[in-house]
Each structure stands twice: as structure tokens, then as C-alpha cells.
Amino acid sequence: MSRDWALAAPCHGQDGFTPSEDDWNTGADLKRLCGSQLAACGPCPFRAVCIATVKPAQAKFDGIAGGRLWCNGEVIAALDDVFEDELTEPKLRASCGTEAGAQDHKRHGERVCPSCRQAEREMAQRRREEKAKRPGQLQLDFATT
Ligand code: SF4
Ligand SMILES: [Zn+2]
Incomplete structure (x- = not known):
């Protein structure tokens, strides 16, 4: 610029x-x-x-x-x-290696970097595990996968 x-x-x-x-x-x-x-x-x-x-x-x-x-x-x-x-200052970007970092990449039309992709995977995995702990949700999870 x-x-x-x-x-x-x-x-x-x-x-x-x-x-x-x-x-x-x-x-x-x-x-x-x-x-x-x-x-x-x-x-x-x-x-x-x-x-x-x-x-x-x-x-x-x-x-x-x-x-x-x-x-x-x-x-x-x-x-x-x-x-x-x-x-107004340009908003700080989330750091790489976090799920928010992955979202920022997508928001800026960028390819998600490996460490952000890893963080995203880990968070998704954690969420699946959390869900699996709740008995009422079990069937629903199986039905959708
Ligand atoms: S420091 Fe003051 S004078 Fe210099 S560009 Fe910024 S606003 Fe303008
Ligand atoms: Zn990143």
C-alpha cells in the first residue's frame, strides 16, 4: 500500500x-x-x-x-x-494453532495452515468425545455418522 x-x-x-x-x-x-x-x-x-x-x-x-x-x-x-x-485499529488476528486461527484463515480466504488444521481436528475430536459421554446423545450421533 x-x-x-x-x-x-x-x-x-x-x-x-x-x-x-x-x-x-x-x-x-x-x-x-x-x-x-x-x-x-x-x-x-x-x-x-x-x-x-x-x-x-x-x-x-x-x-x-x-x-x-x-x-x-x-x-x-x-x-x-x-x-x-x-x-479503529484493524482487528488482531487469532494466533495460529487455534480453532479461532483456523476460522480467521477461512474468513480471509486463506488455506488453513497445518497447525490451525491440527487444532481444528483436536477440537472436533474433543467435542465428539464430550458428546459420546452424554448417553442421551449417543443414538443421534450414530445415526448421523
Ligand atoms: S502523527 Fe499527526 S500529523 Fe503525523 S500523520 Fe499522524 S495524525 Fe498526521
Ligand atoms: Zn494458522
Whole structure:
């Protein structure tokens, strides 16, 4: 995907948006270090795409993105006119080797990877075993297999 928007953003070429970890310890330090840069995001038309790209909450980001100052992935300061819907980050995918991972593969039109397929098989097997333990269900199971 093109990152042309980043070149056109007000922060392009400016320092102080992501301070080095050595320079701060607390949220108050971060505010002191880059609080004043927040104003650059004011006229920026790319706040939503900025957040979608940086994924500050997921990445436990420290610094300025999308009109907010983040510390360990949480907003500690924001411009007055920020919108909730700018905060939508792409959903985290389930890890591989789980049944949810297999579902995510299918949802994205991908081939289910071996470890997810294995997890799926194990879960199906476990469910069959659970069912078999319930006497009332036995006949039904046999009838359908
Ligand atoms: S929202 Fe702020 S940090 Fe993000 S691109 Fe715009 S100016 Fe830069
Ligand atoms: Zn997988």
C-alpha cells in the first residue's frame, strides 16, 4: 500500500513524535517531551489512517499518532477535536494453532495452515468425545455418522 499520505502529513520530516526510550520514564515525561508536537496533528487529514497504520494500542506505542499522545498504547493526551471513529485499529488476528486461527484463515480466504488444521481436528475430536459421554446423545450421533 502506498504511504504517500505520510509524505504529505504535517509531521513529515519533523522530530519529536516518537521519543527515544532512553529519554523518558513516565507519561509526564512524554507530555513534556512531545506534548507541544501534538498541535501538528490539528490540521492533519490523515489521523484515521495514521492510527490504522501505527496501531498504537496493539503496538503499545509511545509518542504521537493521530492527534493523540500515547503512552504504552494508551491515550494520555489528545487534541480537543479528536473523533472516536478515528481509533479503529484493524482487528488482531487469532494466533495460529487455534480453532479461532483456523476460522480467521477461512474468513480471509486463506488455506488453513497445518497447525490451525491440527487444532481444528483436536477440537472436533474433543467435542465428539464430550458428546459420546452424554448417553442421551449417543443414538443421534450414530445415526448421523
Ligand atoms: S495524525 Fe499527526 S502523527 Fe499522524 S500523520 Fe498526521 S500529523 Fe503525523
Ligand atoms: Zn494458522
